[in-house]
Amino acid sequence: MSTPNGGAAASDGAMADAACEPVDFWSAFKRAHEVVRARVIADTAEAAGLSEPDLTILANLDKAGGSLRQSELAASLGWDRTRISHQLTRMGNRGLVIRERAGGVTVTLTDSGRTAITAVHPGLDTAVRRHLTDKLSAQEIETLTSVFRRL
Amino acid sequence: MSTPNGGAAASDGAMADAACEPVDFWSAFKRAHEVVRARVIADTAEAAGLSEPDLTILANLDKAGGSLRQSELAASLGWDRTRISHQLTRMGNRGLVIRERAGGVTVTLTDSGRTAITAVHPGLDTAVRRHLTDKLSAQEIETLTSVFRRL
DNA sequence: CTGTTAGTGTTGACATCTCAACACTAAGAA
DNA sequence: TTCTTAGTGTTGAGATGTCAACACTAACAG
Numbered sequence: 001m002s003t004p005n006g007g008a009a010a011s012d013g014a015m016a017d018a019a020c021e022p023v024d025f026w027s028a029f030k031r032a033h034e035v036v037r038a039r040v041i042a043d044t045a046e047a048a049g050l051s052e053p054d055l056t057i058l059a060n061l062d063k064a065g066g067s068l069r070q071s072e073l074a075a076s077l078g079w080d081r082t083r084i085s086h087q088l089t090r091m092g093n094r095g096l097v098i099r100e101r102a103g104g105v106t107v108t109l110t111d112s113g114r115t116a117i118t119a120v121h122p123g124l125d126t127a128v129r130r131h132l133t134d135k136l137s138a139q140e141i142e143t144l145t146s147v148f149r150r151l
Numbered sequence: 152m153s154t155p156n157g158g159a160a161a162s163d164g165a166m167a168d169a170a171c172e173p174v175d176f177w178s179a180f181k182r183a184h185e186v187v188r189a190r191v192i193a194d195t196a197e198a199a200g201l202s203e204p205d206l207t208i209l210a211n212l213d214k215a216g217g218s219l220r221q222s223e224l225a226a227s228l229g230w231d232r233t234r235i236s237h238q239l240t241r242m243g244n245r246g247l248v249i250r251e252r253a254g255g256v257t258v259t260l261t262d263s264g265r266t267a268i269t270a271v272h273p274g275l276d277t278a279v280r281r282h283l284t285d286k287l288s289a290q291e292i293e294t295l296t297s298v299f300r301r302l
Numbered sequence: 303c304t305g306t307t308a309g310t311g312t313t314g315a316c317a318t319c320t321c322a323a324c325a326c327t328a329a330g331a332a
Numbered sequence: 333t334t335c336t337t338a339g340t341g342t343t344g345a346g347a348t349g350t351c352a353a354c355a356c357t358a359a360c361a362g
Binding site: 128 | 185295
Binding site for chain 4: 051052053080082083086087090103104
């Protein structure tokens, strides 16, 4: 156990805080994101036998009324065409969605897919509250929202 | 706890801002992380012919003096044993690291690996500043650091 | 009608991540 | 010694993400 994190002994001239270095601040950002992500997924998607991308797709389709153009789905998620195509192929094989040609391609929730997302949706909101927003003050949420919008 | 949210969480009904819903706040968090990650990697790892996991491993080995026990590497990154093993196999095949049996397994930078990380390291700091900390006020960095540590 | 161009999806190859199962080593208990 | 247990790494299979190449359609110019 070496924990050679440069200890308090040497450096700190002015800043005594943890994230002196920008790189450390970035690492903390990544860690926080990863921790919250793992907990939320464990409480929602995994609990329902779905993967994270499954849940993301199903939630977006549901929010749009159950049906979307493949390209609109990609745009609203910021995903690549290839990524959407592969993911929908896997989900189609498992009976969660159907794809039909109509100019472009229209993706539609199956009964099975709608059942799945309906079952998970309330838990998703609860999980995000429990693992994220409940741990923050209103002031902090405001600050972070402002920062996220800027990036 | 050091988290006296002082009943702040109760004020949610008054928020008229963009992220009313916790789920939207979480989406914004994910987007911000993804955007910064993509930009930093594009300016550093990709520019040097390395992948993100390559860079992560090399940077940690370098910070530790060039050599670490495989289990310590895993622990310091919060990675799974399997993930480290597969990644090191790939990196070993490309000549970036060597593994030697000594009780456990010790991972060491090769000359090629040290050259690579040495070339990238200054750019990493610059990239994180440009794409993240330079866009934030000292006040905001302080707030975010506090939040990240709590999660 | 023919050719061009842009937009949209698919496919295959490969890198990465996770899970379950297995193998090896080191300590200690019988 | 022999057995057990915990810690550590590896392997193979399947899921996911990325890249390059290809195919199809629509709109438009010649």
